Amino acid sequence: MYKVTIIAGARPNFMKIAPIIHAIQKSKEAGMLIDYRLVHTGQHYDKNMSGSFFEQLEIPEPHVNLECSGGTQAEQTANIMINFEKELMANPADLLLVVGDVTSTMASALVAQKLHTKVAHVEGGIRSDDWTMPEEINRLVTDSITNYFFTTSETANENLRKSGVKEEHVFFVGNTMIDTLLKQRPNFKQPQVWGDLKLSEGNYIVMTLHRPANVDEESQLKEMIDEIAAHTEDVPLVFPVHPRTAKILERLDVSHSRLHMVEPLSYLEFNYLVERSKAVITDSGGITEEASIMRVPCLTLRDNTERPETITLGTNELVGTNPKNIKLYLERLFAGDWKKGQDIPLWDGHTATRIVEVMNSTLSRS
Secondary structure, three states, X not given: OEEEEEEEOOHHHHHHHHHHHHXXXXXXXXXXXXXXXXXXXXOOOOOOOOHHHHHHOOOOXXXXXXXXXXXXXXXXXXXXXXXXXXXHHHOOOOEEEEXXXXXXXXXXXXXXXXXXXXXXXXXXXXXXXOOOOHHHHXXXXXXXXXXXXXXXXXXXXXXXXXXXXXXXXXXXXXXXXXXXXXXXXXXXXXXXXXXXXXXXXXXXXXEOOOOHHHHOOHHHHHHHHHHHHHOXXXXXXXXXXXXXXXXXHHHOOOOOOOEEEEOOOOHHHHHXXXXXXOEEEEOOHHHHXXXXXXXXXXXXXXXXXXXXXXXXXXXXXXXXXXXXXXXXXXXXXXXXXXXXXXXXXXXXXXXXXXXXXXXXXXXXXX
């Protein structure tokens, strides 16, 4: 039996690993000798991650929660390493599968290698080249000690080649986040704010802001929101507010008649809004992927992106963090001059199947 331990540390990780677990279960039912153990490090405490979250997205409950939330980056890394070492020693695996770029990804990979367990990184090779982002450090460290890479794009493949990774260790499979999106698209759920705000399809904009570069500097955050409000004509702005951002907004006098700050939404509710919106304004990498697949115009308030395919092939544009840039992009949007987007290779809903096929055919024999 080929044993795979899968690590998840934050809510988006579960969206990425859900289709892999489904593919492993299907493979097992077909007679393949493969099994998994799902470990939640508990890195991010998220009140929305209740039993209904796992049920709605058809995600199995984790076998164990290490409950390593809170503390500084260093404290959290240390807590995850200490607790995961005990977990992996008690439940040895042939392979550790890590996803994304959170602290749990890096910390568990370090533990596995020191216990002589091979590591595979889903979303390996993506780079923003911005070392001020904790996620970029996590990516660099994880990839430097990873044995096998499951990649989302040719850009990621090239990044790995440049760093000296052997071709036979790189598997271009696509994007598991899109597996979940396409599977759950028929289940998107109309949120209460749809009726409360009398929203109509194509006639509102969804906003999300949470990155420190945008929200920690109060005057910057206020200026950004003011610029967005000033150049969005008469459409409602629906802003599910991240708890981090909410604390800062409480101290600011940000008020516009069309700006509606609402509670964070579930995955199914949020994507219902995105799919029907005129556009999304965000600083989230994951949302740029989802918006591109749903062909929704996306304005990213960042100076860099680790997902360039959402720009070259998708519907995303990099606006930057200077609030003065926003006007030009919104004028293009309202003039109807926005790119339509096209298919992104292998972002087709079958990525997890390809990953499990590689595990069964190649990794289990190496």
